[in-house]
Amino acid sequence: MALNIGFVLFDRLTQLDLTGPLQVLSRLEGAKCHLIARTREPVKTDTVLDIVPTTTFDECPQLDILCVPGGRGVAAAIGDAELVNFIRGQGATASWVTSVCTGSFLLGAAGLLDGRRATTHWAYKELLPLVGASPGGARVICDENLITGGGVTAGIDFALQVAAEVSGPGVAQAIQLALEYDPVPPFDSGNPKFAPGPVRDSLEPTFERARQEMREALSRRK
């Protein structure tokens, strides 16, 4: 039986938010993955990788797993009524509603996080209450059929957890082994709790601007 897994595309998404989970989830039995945008024109990401949609909002089948990536483009995408309506509609019927990184704010803009526990990129967690969600502490948060992951690389941990929920732990473990996911980060700097102060400080101006963009985008939609 086909398992329809859909990734929502928008300009300036962070490509690894999508490509990490895509690598994992495309190995589920029956997986039929869809890259979905308004048109079939290639979508710009935050890198030189353009993503070619495989289907459109209008033509996309009903999804079993809805997955929304994040990125700096989320703030603009929140103002895109057609995209938010697509997420709202699919989110109402999908078996699993999921996001990676700041994709959670698009789920939130579609009204799908109200009263739910969720997570997002560490730098944006304080904004989750603006979409009615209560921020969880783990890298991946499961709240019934809602599964949300932390920033960017969390998409791999997230997708293995989704794989385990959907197809069982044995399948998830086989995918993990095939992808040799036995991480050995060369530094202990992936979390603001442990990263060196100057490293954290160097990112702060960029993230403060990004949070401000997000706050404005969320307030405009009201």
Next chain:
Amino acid sequence: MALNIGFVLFDRLTQLDLTGPLQVLSRLEGAKCHLIARTREPVKTDTVLDIVPTTTFDECPQLDILCVPGGRGVAAAIGDAELVNFIRGQGATASWVTSVCTGSFLLGAAGLLDGRRATTHWAYKELLPLVGASPGGARVICDENLITGGGVTAGIDFALQVAAEVSGPGVAQAIQLALEYDPVPPFDSGNPKFAPGPVRDSLEPTFERARQEMREALSRRK
């Protein structure tokens, strides 16, 4: 000053071998990333993600960092003289010659691993001597200007190490924090040493066929 970073494309590459490092390395100062193929036609990967080349073998500038991803398509690509010649030429002049996963066998087919220490996906390590390399035990192996990573997801650890070599540890740590790379795999199954026996056994037939394809491809080039 521009830092030219080139990723070599071929049919049926494993997209995360490329998209993981691309996410990390595109954040280096001056990074100009190139997705390189014979033509500008989109290249098929192992998932529904087609990759649109940004340049061609003929038009690609001299690279500072050459990066070759892996995947089931490597065996066929070893027989593509134009592609192997491109890797040989750029590998002779690049400051850093690198691969992720079975991309190492394309470096090897181009004669770039002779007498060098290198790594690859765990299931293919035993084949490294066929291209003159001695397999190392770590997830990322640096041998002078040659940096090779293990299977698929090792590309993220690999790229952070490349970032540290090229731009210093502070830059690599800031990228790691921005990408929230603080991995928490839901299972301890990413390494054949720890993965449950039945999980390992379930993959064995596929990897045995894949190793046979690789052996044949490597023997045909002699």
